[in-house]
Amino acid sequence: MEIAGPDDDPVHPRSGPFPFPPHLVSRSDAACIAARPDIWLPVACARANGGRRAGCCTNGVCDLCPVDSKFTVLNGIDAFVRDNVRLVSGTEVRAVSAEAGTATGVMLREADGTERSVRAGLVAVAANAIGNAAILLRSGLTSPALGRYLHEQVSLEMIVDVGAPNYFGGTSITGHCYGFYDGPHRATAGAVLLENYNAPNELRTDRGRWTERLKLKLIAEDLPQADNRVTLGEDGDAVITWIGHSDYAYAGIERAEAGLADVFPFPLEGVVSKHFSETEAHIQGTHRMGADAGTSVTDGYLRCHEVDGLFALGAGAYPTSSAANPTLTLSALSLRAARSV
Numbered sequence: 001m002e003i004a005g006p007d008d009d010p011v012h013p014r015s016g017p018f019p020f021p022p023h024l025v026s027r028s029d030a031a032c033i034a035a036r037p038d039i040w041l042p043v044a045c046a047r048a049n050g051g052r053r054a055g056c057c058t059n060g061v062c063d064l065c066p067v068d069s070k071f072t073v074l075n076g077i078d079a080f081v082r083d084n085v086r087l088v089s090g091t092e093v094r095a096v097s098a099e100a101g102t103a104t105g106v107m108l109r110e111a112d113g114t115e116r117s118v119r120a121g122l123v124a125v126a127a128n129a130i131g132n133a134a135i136l137l138r139s140g141l142t143s144p145a146l147g148r149y150l151h152e153q154v155s156l157e158m159i160v161d162v163g164a165p166n167y168f169g170g171t172s173i174t175g176h177c178y179g180f181y182d183g184p185h186r187a188t189a190g191a192v193l194l195e196n197y198n199a200p201n202e203l204r205t206d207r208g209r210w211t212e213r214l215k216l217k218l219i220a221e222d223l224p225q226a227d228n229r230v231t232l233g234e235d236g237d238a239v240i241t242w243i244g245h246s247d248y249a250y251a252g253i254e255r256a257e258a259g260l261a262d263v264f265p266f267p268l269e270g271v272v273s274k275h276f277s278e279t280e281a282h283i284q285g286t287h288r289m290g291a292d293a294g295t296s297v298t299d300g301y302l303r304c305h306e307v308d309g310l311f312a313l314g315a316g317a318y319p320t321s322s323a324a325n326p327t328l329t330l331s332a333l334s335l336r337a338a339r340s341v
């Protein structure tokens, strides 16, 4: 994935350096990091700053950008090419087959509706927390936790006018603030990660103060709830029941919003706008890992308790939410699972 990130990060100790250095931070992030290096950090991310992909051009629209700097499996698939690896597109995994408690293969459905089976000595499903839950439910797994605890973070987007210049860093988000992250408050209110956006930028109309504006996102951990879940409809496809986020998550947002002035080294002059995001697009839960087969679906190596030789990879394994972006952790867990074979 060719991650660009800092080596000297006091919040996340690492076993080794990231492959590439962090992006140049925005001017507001530079001021924050200089004033509070204990809580403000350059962001580690999969938008290139060296490596095989072109460097990020900071236009803030990665899904449209022809530079294609951000890692996706589409621009990274060649890293996985081996003689014995074959990518089969237009084919859906419907279920995992098993004999005597051991995975023996998968049932496939082609784009034209044809169904066929494939035998395998080992099966790893990685169809995200919604797709994995549907496959495992169709496979007849009966764990009480399967499909339950679907969750993601709550996030509040804010635009705030400030008394300091902003922007011009090397990628769309260059600074993260951990000032509301861990601590005794988590007994009653969720941890919050504060993201300071660099692009696409929001300009102020006051002459000479065009960049003196922040675009922030407050991202709160949620308490996974059993009634937020994936079940199967009559056609065997996933049906999602969503009863909402916990009060704990909203309490975290409220706490962080009230304390915003404490984590910036320049004056906050006024909130221009704010709204809750429709989604963080972080699909988590549904096949949570744990030591107890009665309350979890996989063990810590993402091996299903109920079926030998079956892994369920991805953020579906998360038993708790955290305020963090999920993808580097779910990728690390997949590498850890692979090493257990």
Ligand SMILES: Cc1cc2nc3c(=O)[nH]c(=O)nc-3n(C[C@H](O)[C@H](O)[C@H](O)COP(=O)(O)OP(=O)(O)OC[C@H]3O[C@@H](n4cnc5c(N)ncnc54)[C@H](O)[C@@H]3O)c2cc1C
Binding pocket: 091, 092, 093, 094, 126, 127, 128, 129, 131, 132, 135, 280, 281, 282, 283, 313, 314, 315, 325, 326, 327, 328, 330
């Ligand atoms: C707009 C957006 C922005 C995001 N930004 C960030 C970010 O900044 N940082 C971060 O950490 N995360 C971010 N995420 C989350 C990140 O994309 C996910 O955490 C990550 O993609 C999960 O990887 P995965 O391989 O487990 O699942 P996915 O990427 O969802 O891949 C699962 C694949 O399985 C396929 N599939 C599903 N069902 C079946 C089936 N039955 N048979 C065969 N194939 C199947 C799907 O088509 C898909 O290709 C973002 C997500 C979105 C949507």
